[in-house]
Amino acid sequence: MEKILIVGCSKVMDNVCIACSRCMVGFNRREGTFEQYVDTDAELIGILGCGDCPGAGIVTRLAQVKLWNAPMGEKPTAVHVATCLMDHCPHKDTILAKIKAKVGVPVIEGSHPYKPENIYA
Numbered sequence: 001m002e003k004i005l006i007v008g009c010s011k012v013m014d015n016v017c018i019a020c021s022r023c024m025v026g027f028n029r030r031e032g033t034f035e036q037y038v039d040t041d042a043e044l045i046g047i048l049g050c051g052d053c054p055g056a057g058i059v060t061r062l063a064q065v066k067l068w069n070a071p072m073g074e075k076p077t078a079v080h081v082a083t084c085l086m087d088h089c090p091h092k093d094t095i096l097a098k099i100k101a102k103v104g105v106p107v108i109e110g111s112h113p114y115k116p117e118n119i120y121a
């Protein structure tokens with residue numbers, strides 16, 4: 001069973017991208033970078049904000065996810081770095097490097113594919 005953790009931009013999550021629903025829909029439909037889980041048992045176990053600019057707390061926050069979920073025996077088997085962070089974060093490269101250095105599971109760049117071409121169309 002794959003256990004998926006999404007890491008996104010704290011400034012965007014649930015504020016601009018209301019309810020983080022595009023990531024959830026993308027996961028449920030196995031679209032975007034979640035396409036790799038078609039025909040695979042996979043659960044979404046968390047959507048984690050980077051902790052706000054400049055993302056300095058990301059490693060601590062990842063450790064907190066592990067801590068909070070340990071009593072339930074849940075831990076991520078893969079981390080997806082969300083579209084909001086990948087597309088807009090000026091600190092993306094540093095955050096990505098920290099995540100890849102620490103998590104010990106595959107880190108996939110991107111999440112949902114639902115980017116509007118033209119918001120006034």
Ligand code: SF4
Pocket residue numbers: 008009010011012050051052053054055085088089090091092
């Ligand atoms: S560090 Fe990047 S991902 Fe985090 S809140 Fe700031 S812009 Fe968003």
